[in-house]
Amino acid sequence: MVDASLAYEILMYLNSFYFGLLAFVELGVFIYKMVKLGKRYEASVLLWDIGYLFGTSLLETIRIYLGRKSSLSRHGWQVIVSVILTLPCMAGMWYLIYFQEVAIYLEIILCALELMLQFTEIVYAILFTFTACRPRTYT
Template identity: 35%
Template structure:
């Protein structure tokens, strides 16, 4: 019977997301600066930038906490990281839909970030189930 190592899959997703989120943050900072200098009627610029910075802090903390919890096989850091995914997803949805000015490229990078978050939620929950089991020794 084929048995998938969920902990490894979760760690690989966290590793890939750590690099992708760096790219996401750099692109988003570039697009925020372009919007600031190009569009004159940005009433919610400070709100957009504040939400972006909050998403950055939450996402960095979430990735580090989930990775540490996964590597030490402790379930509480993974649970907190899964719960921190909710405000992170809401922030990315804000950047994707409710921002004052939205560029087409933002739809693409925000959609990919939401895909990473969804995959990490699923594998994180599956990893919790495998962490709760006692190991079988032969």
Template identity: 40%
Template sequence: MSKMTNVNSSLAYEILLYLNNFYLGMFFVCEVAIGILKAINVSYPENALLTETGIFSALCLVEAFRIFLGQRGNLSSKKVPVFFSVLLTIPSAVGVCYFLIYQTYIIRLEYIWCAVMLMFHALEMTFAILFIFTVCKNQQYD
């Protein structure tokens, strides 16, 4: 039964990472388009636009690296890259929360995008922890 749990958590985790990979691309393109639209039509306080651009760039880099580590660790059944992927979920979720709550101007559509991204983070973290626990279990051979 242990092998079945490992396969199920691994498969679910891989599917979530695969979907999040596509969602990150869509999130990036849509946020850049909305950011350009807001920069043209709304006046930002001094350095706010530059700060938000920097935070967004860092968020996308951390998220892409987090997904890469998760996929690499999951496919090779190694817990260390998955563990670092779980750790990188924290700064990634903080960045998404920044865009959800503290951004200078927030459009309603961005609430939905950020909420879906946070849902991916929660589900991936859950299945990654299950994966780590199943990989860390001592294998008993009869």
């Protein structure tokens, strides 16, 4: 059997670096769109997209912090909060993939990888929660 705690910790550690890279690249892509598309990329749409990025970044940072802290301290409630926060983070990635007015293939690929990573984290977080919340038996 795979140690769910270890797998979850590795995924959270990997995601902490990957999401930082993703947010940095997304910010660069927004600047690229603003320069290249000019008037076709309206300021209100740009602000809406950047707002989604910053909102998702804030939630993702909180989620990663709680997930890493919980896997080290073996507290199940923090993992549950981390899993709950994963849903709006996934919605933010979904928006960046499908509902942006202008999406570049690089964005689509990077956000799809983030979605797969988040889905895998949810699976291991649920397994970890079951193992962390069960009563301990000493034999």
